[in-house]
Amino acid sequence: MNTQFNSNDLTAVVEADRAHLWHHLMQHKALDGTDPRIIVEGRGMRVWDATGKEHIDAVSGGVWTVNVGYGRESIANAVRDQLVQMNFFANSAGSIPGSIFAGKLIDKMPGMSRVYYTNSGSEANEKAFKMVRQIAHKRYGGKKHKILFRERDYHGSTIGTMSAGGQPERNAQYGPYTPGFVQVPHCLEYRNQYDDASDYGIRAADAIEEVILREGPDTVGGLCLEPVTAGGGVITPPEGYWERVQEICKKYDILLHIDEVVCGIGRTGTWFGYQNYGIKPDFVTMAKGVASGYAAIACMVTTEEVFEMFKSDDTDPMNYFRDISTFGGCTAGPAAAIENMRIIEDEGLLDNTLKMGDRLMNNLHALMDKHKIIGDVRGKGLFVGAELVTDRTTKEPAPEKQVGAVVADCMAQGIVIGATNRSLPGFNNTLCLSPALIATADDIDQISDGIDKALTRVFG
Numbered sequence: 198m199n200t201q202f203n204s205n206d207l208t209a210v211v212e213a214d215r216a217h218l219w220h221h222l223m224q225h226k227a228l229d230g231t232d233p234r235i236i237v238e239g240r241g242m243r244v245w246d247a248t249g250k251e252h253i254d255a256v257s258g259g260v261w262t263v264n265v266g267y268g269r270e271s272i273a274n275a276v277r278d279q280l281v282q283m284n285f286f287a288n289s290a291g292s293i294p295g296s297i298f299a300g301k302l303i304d305k306m307p308g309m310s311r312v313y314y315t316n317s318g319s320e321a322n323e324k325a326f327k328m329v330r331q332i333a334h335k336r337y338g339g340k341k342h343k344i345l346f347r348e349r350d351y352h353g354s355t356i357g358t359m360s361a362g363g364q365p366e367r368n369a370q371y372g373p374y375t376p377g378f379v380q381v382p383h384c385l386e387y388r389n390q391y392d393d394a395s396d397y398g399i400r401a402a403d404a405i406e407e408v409i410l411r412e413g414p415d416t417v418g419g420l421c422l423e424p425v426t427a428g429g430g431v432i433t434p435p436e437g438y439w440e441r442v443q444e445i446c447k448k449y450d451i452l453l454h455i456d457e458v459v460c461g462i463g464r465t466g467t468w469f470g471y472q473n474y475g476i477k478p479d480f481v482t483m484a485k486g487v488a489s490g491y492a493a494i495a496c497m498v499t500t501e502e503v504f505e506m507f508k509s510d511d512t513d514p515m516n517y518f519r520d521i522s523t524f525g526g527c528t529a530g531p532a533a534a535i536e537n538m539r540i541i542e543d544e545g546l547l548d549n550t551l552k553m554g555d556r557l558m559n560n561l562h563a564l565m566d567k568h569k570i571i572g573d574v575r576g577k578g579l580f581v582g583a584e585l586v587t588d589r590t591t592k593e594p595a596p597e598k599q600v601g602a603v604v605a606d607c608m609a610q611g612i613v614i615g616a617t618n619r620s621l622p623g624f625n626n627t628l629c630l631s632p633a634l635i636a637t638a639d640d641i642d643q644i645s646d647g648i649d650k651a652l653t654r655v656f657g
């Protein structure tokens with residue numbers, strides 16, 4: 198095999214991919230008759246594949262990650278400079294970018310105080326789970342160890358985080374799972390599951406309390422929720438939900454863990470999704486947008502109160518967080534994250550996210566008038582979903598195959614969009630959009646025009 202990279206002839210790259218790469222989330226039979234898609238270059242909102250075709254990326258790298266867009270030389274330079282000076286040392290020691298980014302991050306998170314570096318969203322969530330468990334052992338003889346998670350939420354791909362996975366199709370065939378994780382009902386008002394809900398937000402939160410009472414409040418240590426559910430169908434919380442959730446956590450002394458792996462660092466138009474709802478979390482985890490994919494970095498952030506629990510008694514040799522993440526000591530992540538944050542501030546990208554998010558929502562609402570197949574449009578900032586239904590009265594979900602056909606049609610037009618897939622049996626029917634925070638009005642219109650055309654072609 199020719200290992201020399203030749204950007205004008207990618208035949209060898211395609212061959213090597215076909216022969217040796219195992220792609221994520223892919224049934225590889227699909228590649229029997231076609232070449233694997235290889236993305237070669239990115240600039241701003243656009244990427245080019247190995248055939249030279251240009252695409253506008255409405256999902257920030259496929260999985261809502263590249264918040265500041267592609268081709269940011271200043272981030273690349275910051276990472277390069279840092280790597281040459283000092284690339285890695287285990288995080289039992291500090292680093293210059295690690296300390297600086299921790300300070301900058303905490304400035305954006307009033308009430309929070311300590312940053313623990315890891316290398317993926319799953320791993321950041323595992324750290325919070327481990328802390329809940331260790332606190333249970335330290336304070337409650339191990340009893341208050343259960344962790345609640347919500348139907349439709351996703352927290353990662355490890356067995357531990359899948360134990361907190363609310364998406365049955367993602368979880369199928371990988372069990373058995375870790376004991377001590379308990380599901381609470383979803384809060385998608387469009388799919389109101391309560392006959393008696395005059396106030397859906399309160400009812401959906403009260404359902405959490407019902408689970409706590411059923412399990413026994415003295416057994417429940419943590420509640421892990423996405424601020425806006427991402428892969429489970431872009432579920433924005435109903436009115437009053439979060440206030441009530443916070444009350445419930447306080448009432449039963451349950452640590453509130455907000456999974457900001459998708460929403461964190463600007464996606465919803467605030468630094469963090471939870472900041473839209475006035476919540477005071479005990480743990481916040483983040484990953485994708487922290488360095489926009491320019492380097493791997495994830496963080497588990499907690500309060501001084503939690504931190505103190507692991508510090509208070511140094512006569513006990515077990516009284517500290519006995520955990521390590523090797524790549525949590527990489528300096529490329531925080532170096533990239535510092536520059537990523539500077540870009541968001543200097544370019545006013547939070548404001549832009551709000552403005553462009555409104556535009557995207559308005560465009561999709563306008564499409565609702567034209568396409569009966571759109572049953573619901575929901576979102577926050579540049580994080581928007583459109584649920585497709587074959588009948589607006591019965592809300593019968595559109596078949597996953599046809600939803601996939603809309604995504605494929607957009608791709609053929611050079612527009613990358615996403616959809617819930619193989620996550621929720623019968624409910625993989627939501628188109629997902631999360632363009633970079635730099636999106637312009639023209640970009641947003643191009644994306645919604647493409648969806649309009651695709652819906653017409655697939656559904657008539």
Ligand SMILES: Cc1ncc(COP(=O)(O)O)c(C=O)c1O
Pocket residue numbers: 260316317318319320322351352353354423427428456457458459484
């Ligand atoms: C809400 C949420 N949490 C956690 C994760 C897991 O992150 P990672 O893939 O970096 O492990 C994801 C990934 O999509 C996610 O959407």
